[in-house]
Amino acid sequence: MSDWERSSTARVTAPARPRKLAKVPFVELADGRLQGVVSSGSDIERVYVSSVTAGTYTFACSTNNNRPCGGARGGFCNHIKALIGEAVLQYGPERVARYLRAESVDGEPTAQTITDGMSAARPAQGDTKAAAPVFSRFLRHLAYLELVPTTAPLPEMQWFPPTRTVA
DSSP: OOHHHHHOSSOOOOOSSOOOTTTOOEEEEETTEEEEEEEOSSOTTOEEEEEEETTTOOEEEEETTSOBOTTOSSSOOHHHHHHHHHHHHHHOHHHHHHHHTOOOTTSSOOHHHHHHHHHHTOOOBOOOTTHHHHHHHHHHHHHHHTSOOOSSOOGGGOOSOOSSOOO
């Protein structure tokens, strides 16, 4: 590990396994939820913002224009199932299960056992208030892809105070 990596105040966790970004381009464990952006299976220009709340498993799924998901009626839609699957690839099954407080009865958790365990609790459908901030963060991440690669610091990424002076 380089000096820069050791002195950094924010660690970046490597993905548990590589994943493809076409179906679920953005997934995060934040704000007490598993949340992210999932591409539509039928319309290339449509995305859904999906989330599952830790502990209660309250779920929400809507388009980026805040239109409700047609598949999220009384249970997890395919967007939420895809989100859980990609979260397991990104963070590992143990971390996702621990964050969501989803217990697996069959030993080691998998995306399927996590989904089944949460579905068995008959979670309620929640509101879509979180969709706007999640989609905004996703768009902000996309903006970084348009930047020219550089090793110089980015001013908007300097929110962490320096831990020591540079000579």
